Amino acid sequence: MKKHDEILELLAGFVLGELPQEQAGDVRKHLAGCDKCTVEVKRLRAVLDCAEQMKNKTVDETVFISAREKLIARVESGKGETLTNSKVRRRWIMQSKVAKWAVAAVIIVGVFVGFTMFGGTSSVAWAQVAERVEQVKTSAYHVYIEVRNIPGMDTEKATTMEQNIIESTEYGMRMDMRMGGESSSTIIYVLPADKIVLSIMPDQKKFVEMKLTDELLDQMRKDTYDPKMMIAGFVGDKYIELGRKVIDGIEVEGIESTDPKIGLGMFDDVVGRAWASVETSLPVLIEMEYAQADGMTFKLIMDGFQWDIALDASEFTPVIPDDYEKLADMKMPEMPEMNEKGAVKGLEVLGTIMDGKYPPKMNMMDILKTLNDRSMKEIEALVNTETETTKEVETSKTTDEYMDTMVEDHTAVMGLCMFYMQLIQEDKDPAYYGDRVTPADTDAVLMRWLNDEEGYRVIFGDLSIGDFSPEELGEMEAKLPPLPVE
Amino acid sequence: MSILVFAIYASGVAGLVFWEIILLSSDVFRKLVDEHGRLVLNTAFGVLGDHAGAEDVHQEVFMAIWRNWHTYNGDTKWRGYLYRATIRKAIDHAKRIRRDKGAVKDLQLGVDNRKPDGEMIASQMQDKLRMCIGNLPKRQAEVFVMARIDGLAYDKIGKVLDCSAKTVRVHMHRALKKLAKEFTGAL
Numbered sequence: 202m203k204k205h206d207e208i209l210e211l212l213a214g215f216v217l218g219e220l221p222q223e224q225a226g227d228v229r230k231h232l233a234g235c236d237k238c239t240v241e242v243k244r245l246r247a248v249l250d251c252a253e254q255m256k257n258k259t260v261d262e263t264v265f266i267s268a269r270e271k272l273i274a275r276v277e278s279g280k281g282e283t284l285t286n287s288k289v290r291r292r293w294i295m296q297s298k299v300a301k302w303a304v305a306a307v308i309i310v311g312v313f314v315g316f317t318m319f320g321g322t323s324s325v326a327w328a329q330v331a332e333r334v335e336q337v338k339t340s341a342y343h344v345y346i347e348v349r350n351i352p353g354m355d356t357e358k359a360t361t362m363e364q365n366i367i368e369s370t371e372y373g374m375r376m377d378m379r380m381g382g383e384s385s386s387t388i389i390y391v392l393p394a395d396k397i398v399l400s401i402m403p404d405q406k407k408f409v410e411m412k413l414t415d416e417l418l419d420q421m422r423k424d425t426y427d428p429k430m431m432i433a434g435f436v437g438d439k440y441i442e443l444g445r446k447v448i449d450g451i452e453v454e455g456i457e458s459t460d461p462k463i464g465l466g467m468f469d470d471v472v473g474r475a476w477a478s479v480e481t482s483l484p485v486l487i488e489m490e491y492a493q494a495d496g497m498t499f500k501l502i503m504d505g506f507q508w509d510i511a512l513d514a515s516e517f518t519p520v521i522p523d524d525y526e527k528l529a530d531m532k533m534p535e536m537p538e539m540n541e542k543g544a545v546k547g548l549e550v551l552g553t554i555m556d557g558k559y560p561p562k563m564n565m566m567d568i569l570k571t572l573n574d575r576s577m578k579e580i581e582a583l584v585n586t587e588t589e590t591t592k593e594v595e596t597s598k599t600t601d602e603y604m605d606t607m608v609e610d611h612t613a614v615m616g617l618c619m620f621y622m623q624l625i626q627e628d629k630d631p632a633y634y635g636d637r638v639t640p641a642d643t644d645a646v647l648m649r650w651l652n653d654e655e656g657y658r659v660i661f662g663d664l665s666i667g668d669f670s671p672e673e674l675g676e677m678e679a680k681l682p683p684l685p686v687e
Numbered sequence: 688m689s690i691l692v693f694a695i696y697a698s699g700v701a702g703l704v705f706w707e708i709i710l711l712s713s714d715v716f717r718k719l720v721d722e723h724g725r726l727v728l729n730t731a732f733g734v735l736g737d738h739a740g741a742e743d744v745h746q747e748v749f750m751a752i753w754r755n756w757h758t759y760n761g762d763t764k765w766r767g768y769l770y771r772a773t774i775r776k777a778i779d780h781a782k783r784i785r786r787d788k789g790a791v792k793d794l795q796l797g798v799d800n801r802k803p804d805g806e807m808i809a810s811q812m813q814d815k816l817r818m819c820i821g822n823l824p825k826r827q828a829e830v831f832v833m834a835r836i837d838g839l840a841y842d843k844i845g846k847v848l849d850c851s852a853k854t855v856r857v858h859m860h861r862a863l864k865k866l867a868k869e870f871t872g873a874l
C-alpha cells in the first residue's frame with residue numbers, strides 16, 4: 202500500500218488516464234479511504250470537464266472574412282510608411298532584387314554556354330544527329346538548372362529552376378517555368394508572329410508583355426543555338442565516346458567533352474555529355490556541368506525529349522483571364538544588345554564603374570561579381586543616407602532610381618559579355634586587352650574580332666571603332682601598352 | 688540569340704519584376720492570411736471564447752509577422768509557427784481578462800440572461816478557467832491549451848514546442864495541479 206503523499210503525486214496522471222493499470226488500482230484503493238485525495242480528484246476533474254466544454258469551438262466563416270478584411274486594410278494603409286521608413290526592410294528588398302538579378306544573369310550565361318558547346322562538327326555520326334534534328338518541326342523537352350554558390354549571394358543553398366518547353370517552327374515557344382522553393386509558376390510565351398514575349402503569373406494574376414524588335418527577331422532566326430539543332434558533335438577534339446546504354450527503354454549512344462573551349466572562357470571546368478537514340482539519331486539526354494574556381498557550380502540537364510509531336514496552335518495561344526492585371530507601366534529592362542553597339546555600351550559602363558579602368562578579363566562571371574559587390578555597397582550607403590536624411594532634404598538619387606540604373610548597367614554589361622561569347626562561338630578570333638588598356642589609351646586596341654571582309658573590327662580604349670587589315674592590326678597590337686606590373 | 692536563351696532571359700526579367708510586385712503588394716501575405724487565418728481565429732476563439740478577443744489575437748499575430756516580413760523566407764513552417772504564436776497571444780489575452788474581470792462578468796450576465804441557468808454558469812466557469820490558464824507559467828499554459836482545448840497528443844505538442852513528449856507530460860501535470868488549486872479554490 203502506498204502512502205498518501207505518494208498517491209497525491211499520482212492523481213493528475215490518474216484523472217488524465219495515463220497511469221498503468223496497477224498504479225491506477227492502487228489509487229482507486231487509496232481513494233476509498235482518503236477524503237483529502239477524493240476531493241483533489243474532484244477538483245482535477247472539474248478542470249478537465251470545464252476544458253472539455255471549451256473544445257472544438259470554431260468561428261463562423263463571416264467572422265473570418267471580416268477579420269481578414271480588417272487585417273488587410275490595416276496592412277495596406279500602413280504599407281507605404283513601413284516601406285519608406287524601415288531601413289531594414291528597404292535594404293532587404295533592394296538586396297533581394299540584386300540577388301535575383303544575379304541569379305537570372307548566371308542562368309542566362311550558363312544556358313548560353315551550354316548551347317554553344319554543340320556548335321562545331323567533328324564526327325560524322327554526330328553530324329547526322331544534327332541534320333536529323335534540324336528537320337524536326339516541333340519538339341517538347343524538360344530543362345533542369347541548378348546553380349550553387351552564386352557570387353555575391355551568401356547562401357549555400359542551390360538555386361534551381363525547372364522548365365517544360367514546347368517549340369514549334371510555326372508558332373514559337375511556350376515555357377512553363379518554376380523556380381525552386383517557390384510554389385507559383387510563370388508561363389512564358391515567345392510568339393514571333395505577334396512580335397511579343399508574354400510572361401504570365403497565374404498565382405499573382407499578373408502578366409507582363411515585352412515587345413520583340415525586328416532586329417531581335419532576325420537574330421533569333423539567324424542563330425542556331427537552339428536545342429533543336431545543337432547536337433553536331435563537340436567543338437575541338439577532346440571528346441570521348443561513351444559507348445551505348447539504355448535510357449528509358451531507348452538504346453542510346455553518348456559522347457563526353459571536357460574541352461575548356463566549350464565553356465567559352467566563362468568557366469574554369471566544363472563537362473558535357475550528350476546521348477542520342479541509336480534508332481532515330483535524335484537526342485535523348487543532355488547534361489552539362491560547369492564549375493568556377495571560386496566555388497560556383499552550374500548544372501543543366503535536358504531530358505524528356507519528344508520530337509515531331511502534334512502541336513496545336515491553341516497551345517501557343519496565351520489565355521489571360523479578364524481579372525489579370527497587365528503591368529504596362531512597369532519599367533522593363535531592355536534586352537541586352539548582343540552586337541557591336543551593345544559591346545561599346547557595356548565597355549562604357551564598365552569604364553565608368555571601375556574608375557577609369559576596364560576589367561582585366563572578359564569573363565562574365567567575374568564581371569558580374571564586381572558589379573554585384575558594388576551594388577550591395579552602394580545600396581548600403583544609400584539606405585543609410587536615406588534614413589538619416591530628414592524629409593525636407595532631397596537626396597540626389599533615390600533607391601528606386603538607383604535600382605533602375607543598376608539594372609540598365611547590368612544589362613549593358615551582359616550584352617557585351619554575350620556578344621564576346623558569341624564571337625568565340627562563331628570562331629571570329631576575338632581578343633580583349635582590358636588588362637593593359639584604359640579609357641585614356643585612345644589609340645590602343647581594347648577589343649577586336651574578324652569582320653566580314655577578312656579584316657578586323659577594332660574597338661579602341663576610348664571606344665572609337667574602325668576596320669583594319671590583319672597587317673595593320675598586327676602593328677597596332679605590337680604597340681600595346683605593357684602589362685601592369687603586379 | 689537562341690529562342691530558348693531569349694525566353695530564359697525574358698523569364699529572368701519577368702521574375703525580377705514579379706518579385707518586386709510580390710514583395711510590395713503583400714500578395715504572399717494575403718495568401719498566408721487566407722490559408723491560415725481560420726486556424727488562428729479558431730485557436731484563439733477556443734482559448735478566449737469570444738469573437739472580439741479572437742479577432743484581436745488574429746490581428747496581433749499577423750501584424751507581428753507583417754512588421755518582420757523581411758525576416759521570413761520560403762523555409763518558414765507557417766502552420767506550426769502560427770499555431771504557437773496564436774496560443775501565446777491568446778494566453779496573454781486570457782491574462783488580461785483577469786484584470787477586467789468585473790466588467791466582463793457584468794456584461795456577460797447582461798448578454799446571457801436569456802440563456803438557461805446551467806449554460807450561464809458554464810460560461811462563467813469557462814471564463815474563470817481562462818483566467819487561471821492565463822495565470823500559469825507560459826510553457827504550462829501552452830501545453831494545457833494544446834492538450835485539453837485543442838486535443839493534441841503529447842508527441843505532437845512536443846513537435847510544436849520543440850521538446851520531448853515526456854517534458855510535455857511533466858508540464859501538463861504541473862499545469863493541471865495548479866489549475867485545480869486556483870480554479871476550484873474560487874468556486
Ligand SMILES: [Zn+2]
Pocket residue numbers: 205206208209231235236237238239
Ligand atoms: Zn490520500
